[in-house]
Amino acid sequence: MSIAVDQEQQVKKLKRLLEGWRMALIPLKSIMLWEQQWHPCAIIGCLTTLYLIIWLLDLSTIATFAIMGMIFNFIDFIVPFICNSLYGQNSWTGQKEKMFEDICRSIVIEFNGIKQTIKSFCSLRDSSPLMYYIISVCILCSLAWVASSINNTFLLYILSAVMLLWPGIQHRGIFKTVKSLFKFSPKVVKSE
Template sequence: MPENTIVQNQEQQVKKLKRFLEGWRMAVLPLKSIMLWEQQWHPCAIVGSVSFVYFLIWLMDLNSLATFAVVGLFLNFVDFIVPVICNSLYGANSWTGQHEKMYEDICKSIVANYNKGLHNIQQFYSLRESSPCMYYILSISLLVTFAWVASSINNIFLLYILSTAFLLWPGVRNKGIFNMLLSMVNMAPKSIKSE
């Protein structure tokens, strides 16, 4: 696909996302700073919020279907109440050009990360055509590992770990913590084989 078509497609995706998040735009700006850990207490706030939600789920001790229903109700409530609160707290005049630029940058970042993830998934599935042996080795290994982990660890705890890691990942990338850990591993002394 030509580069120009990809750029046009991304611009259309950004416009759609901006329209979709229109009611949330005043909430998205502070969420960005929290997700990227612009303050030292932001990682603690993320972990504390996720821990509180999962603590409530654990206290309710619902079966799986009821848990999904309660989480769905909560998400619908938040999706309804956040635009109402944002519109009542901030007037139409409080939205500036700087806010619009930040909002567009956030939407571009979301679209770029979404497309990157989609491209990685497509590359993995293209292995089925180009290298079927590698595809089946990888997919079977991953599925067996996931099945073993899911059977060994409580599912709610596993979801807690995964959602905490998912929400902390943008800050980890932004602060360069992952790259720092990789460089530390690379700088570790290599063991010398004796002959």
């Protein structure tokens, strides 16, 4: 019972935090969930343009983070301003409020799921330290090998693409379909 109450408090807090973004989040939700066939292409196109600009500027890492921070701050300032200018308070309906609450609830549920996964992995340190260290070392060695083999900007591009496409992949059931293909794959039988 306290988990549901805590989740509702998190939803209310997130709603207050995203108050200025509420008019922008409703169309953004339809894009992230691929309600039109061209939405994944638009996501990848915008992301590719952004990373192409970053690649062409060839800035140092700190300068890149500084410019990205300035861009995000500008967007965080301008989006609520534009939304409030374009849409008045009269255009906000009960249906839009329900959609906004559903968006906030989805964000809270995903955040809590990620947090729970991290907690369960960290609790593995107490319950099974050997397994914890084996998994940690394997993951970190794999990350180090991939990071040394592939350009870091390209890795960030792939990570960003996966993160932005993930809601649509889940909504369309693509991940479940691929997962079920592995489940029904033929089993290899070892002969003695």
